[in-house]
Amino acid sequence: MSRSSWQARLAGRCSVIGRTCSQHWGSPSLSARVSTAGMPSPPSRSRTRLREPILFALIGMDSAGANAQDTRWVEQGSWTMRLLRTLLAGVALIAAMPVVHAAPTDPAAPAAHAAHAAQTGPSADSGAILALGVVEFANSGAPAAQAMFQRGLALLHSFEYDHAAKAFQQAQAIDPDFAMAYWGEALTKNYSLWSWQDRDAANAILNKLAPTAKARAAKAGTEREKAYLAALDVLFGEGTKLDRDRAYIDAMAAIHARWPDDVDAAAFHALAIFGAEHDGRDVAAYMRSAAILEEVYPAHSSHPGVLHYMIHSYDDPDHAPLGLRAARRYGKVAPGAAHALHMNSHIFVALGMWPETVDANLSSVMATDREYAAEGKGKSWCGHAHSWLVYGYLQSGEDAKAREYIDGCWSAAMAQIAAKPGDDKLTGRMMLGSAFYVQTMDAAQNGTWKVPDGMPWRRLDTEYRFYDAYGRMLAAYHADDASKAAEAAADVRAFGTEVLGKMSAEDRPTEGPGIEAAMAQAKGLAALATGQGEAALTSLREAVAIEDATPMQYGPPMVAKPSHELLGEVLLDMDRKAEAATVFAAALRRTPNRGAAVAGSARASK
Template structure:
């Protein structure tokens, strides 16, 4: 008995205290953002913090990157290039065009950088290149300033041919200034040609697979981006955007299970970090993927979670697009025309995202049985298009014009004018096919070419319908509506 008691006491003495076990169990996982080294002339003690901030910047974790650069400046106030870093966090090259406070903050950081004692020639050149974007913002359009910045980065890349970070930021600027109407993707291919060799040298750099995914985010190039899509989330799993980005390629290739897994991880990580914009971005892609898998219940759950978030504003494109698009996707893709007809844009929505809702309302009324008038919703679509035209936003003017033509085509169909319906939807499809989507969107809610196939089926033209659905699948492989439409067309053809 004594020996047993002694053994128990010895085990208790050797065991770690309960609080130590609890601390070990709840110790947070180490941060993993990939490996970046951005050489600076700042104090050596702040170099690791500067590298971390740049790694965050490469994964578009803009708020955290800004805090990182601010921390560098607090520890080394003479680090002028950290002001460049803070300015870069306000220039979301593939997202919102900086306006208002964001634009002013970026300009202010560049001015602070230039007012400081000269740093290295390389750093002065980086600061000057970014100034080309923020200068004269009140008089020069954002696309012109973006091209000016890209040209400055091209010169900088020539002046510093061995500097990988300069080359990577130059490649990003090429992607950001690619024309949506360029179906040859010339600038994206130039960017990829810069990034691919660097990735071989720096396989753990987060910016390289990230920007390669963006470079390859098109029907033509998507297959080339699969390697980057498979690895980016493993390189920088602490960044919610890195968890989401692979789904851009998965969506292009119709890999819905992969997209779902990617966006669940991104959604949960963004929610944990309080990043509402990134959370909704992932939820929008997740809703889209669920619908393509035929899982309307899971898509509805995401939309319900969206509606549970209070105080959303559509003023920013990232939140505004996802917040409006998700319920539209659910209603339109499931042909819930009653729900579609009752949707309303979220507060402060910009014309390009409010247009999605007016389009869905019009379809909800026109495709109901019996159809109802949708003239008011179509008039709202026209107002959105004219507001964008007045703002000289040619890309979104064209996109909203596609929605307008689609709604008008369904109005012709509801009125029994089949020829006008098909002609109008064909014009919508041709216009839409001529433009690439933006990085924030999985693609059109329902491609106009797919809708054209639906019209052909309704008008008893299965051969024409089959051609439309096959063309839609060329641009968006695996879309459930196009696959079902193709099967229906083939059944009609075989039954004749």
């Protein structure tokens, strides 16, 4: 392809997104594109699937507090799940205010506790909005343990697992026979949305209450509590993970049916349905969850689980408009949970609402930073919300702010690697994964690929080399450097083959397609580099077909450079505008308002 056609395409893209081309396309030198912008300003208040994207989010899917160092994890299973489990451990929380216990009437609850419930908090009907949301769970625990139990429950619904576990442990310390406090702590070891659990740890927690299911049931104060405990015997019992997850749906459905006024039964029933979707987002299943939650929402619109799981139910471009109500409310209801502040952006990203995406994730990052400051730590640079913030900045045209977080994450990760060269858990390597993830976003958007010197490649798994190769390929594509593009494309295919070869059969349906699509892109760009235009289109269409056949994932695109978008751009370079227009229309259905797709669509229509 010619330099003139390439630059014309880039100029067209810049004009459509409202940015000058000098921001991105000046010097081909990657080092010249690194920004030294200042700290981001606080968010402006004037602006109103089942897994993280598989390909480049996988090693970057660390949570809001990815530099936290105090959580230990059992390492087992595939490389991706090892990374995922470790990353999940860092979910950060700021809880500036206590959760007030607001319990509904439970005829089976002891009278003393019912009186305590009435005295210590407003009812859900009062409309009270607390820092972690309004929770209602009648139980037979001691009155003195209620505040910590209800706090733990609210944190659990916002996926603040470590903080929830600590709250439940405090409730146990106050009332050692408080059965539901052990139930709650055990649930912090189950990650429904990621189809993973630490079964041994969960059973160890339950065994603290009593060594057998029968003995635990004897300590439960009501039939309802016995049912909740029995559901955990199913969830953490014998059988395959999928069989147990499906049986847990039945157990929670039975509790929900028997106690229809129990909002937590409804919420956990909806969440259980997510947990059985091991092969990706099944729309019918997610709509079943949505139906459960919609029924209880009018009376429980400040319940953190109802809001949180509604957002997940509608977390795809087709259904996201239905999730806007919950998205606009969740962060206001539970501002004490950093994850709640981020969670709204799942709907905003699905709808291409970039200012709102930035605001939500910047609020979440700032909450994490406040927690770090309280603990005497420095600023956080790497994490789940941080990655989505970078994506929002890039799509908003605020590249300098995005670059600040990219550079900050690289620096933090490399410093951690140097400080703890043998660390392969939450800190160094996971932060490095987050840095690769956000750097790849920038490569897809701007052609920027800058990996720090001193990368300990020999100590890193093949996956990191794969992401590096993909980023180099995108940078060469943007720079119109055929030789480097072909070289990087060969590496993408070689390292991708190795990654797929190590992937388990269980992980392949959800984790494999992103790798396969990137490899098909590499084959296409390699053909393009040698002037084989039709062969290139064939391979790029193969990449598109792989993405089309994969259930929609939430958040930034499954592949950093969506295959529809790449195919459309190549068609434009070949002056095949009609075909390109069709491809870009499909791209915008999958990634609404994404800048490169908007720009390509505009060029194709001229």
